[in-house]
Amino acid sequence: MGKVIYSMGVSLDGFIAGPRGEIAVVPDEELHRFHNEQTREVGVFLYGRRLYEVMSAWENYAEENPSGSEHELEFAGIWKQTPKVVFSRTLEKVEGNATLAKGDIAETVAGLKAQFEGDLGLGGADLASTFMRLGLIDEYQPVVHPVVAGGGTAFFPPLDERMSLKLVGTRTFASGAVYLRYQA
Secondary structure (H helix, E strand, C coil), X not given: CCCEEECCEEECCCEEECCCCCECCCCCHHHHHHHHHHHHCEEEEEEEHHHHHHHHHHCCHHHHCCCCCHHHHHHHHHHHHCCEEEECCCCCCCCCCEEECCCCHHHHHHHHHXXXXXXXXXXXXXXXXXXXXXXXXXXXXXXXXXXXXCCCEECCCCCCCCXXXXXXXXXXXCCCCEEEEEEC
């Protein structure tokens, strides 16, 4: 059975998006290729509405950018074929191979773990905060970039109590970004 993995690029000061909602960090080619490797292991993506809307640009990326870089075209193909489940109270429909989650989140996740092979890739700070409160995240895999965003959307929400994690892996990239892998 797959694990729920919360993984996103994050600034050194802990933000996934800057003060104006802009993406706080952008991967270079080496890091993008690493993301491609990680993404291949995902059986299904779990997104909140905002991240789904941002990521859905990859749905037609290859068709709209046939001369895009090899690593971006590769990611687009992986992303497009991977099923997505979107948790939203406001969206009425999603496209491609995405479905809207209905009902209890914990029950939905248990069903998805049984349904899909591979890990469940969780993305989006608001959705992740709900998953954290419900104890549904098995691993945290931030990629910390040498950038200070100064504010914005935090990778971790404010918590009511301390959470201890076990470091199980790291990797440093030429850009100075560091991948951290923690088990809950």
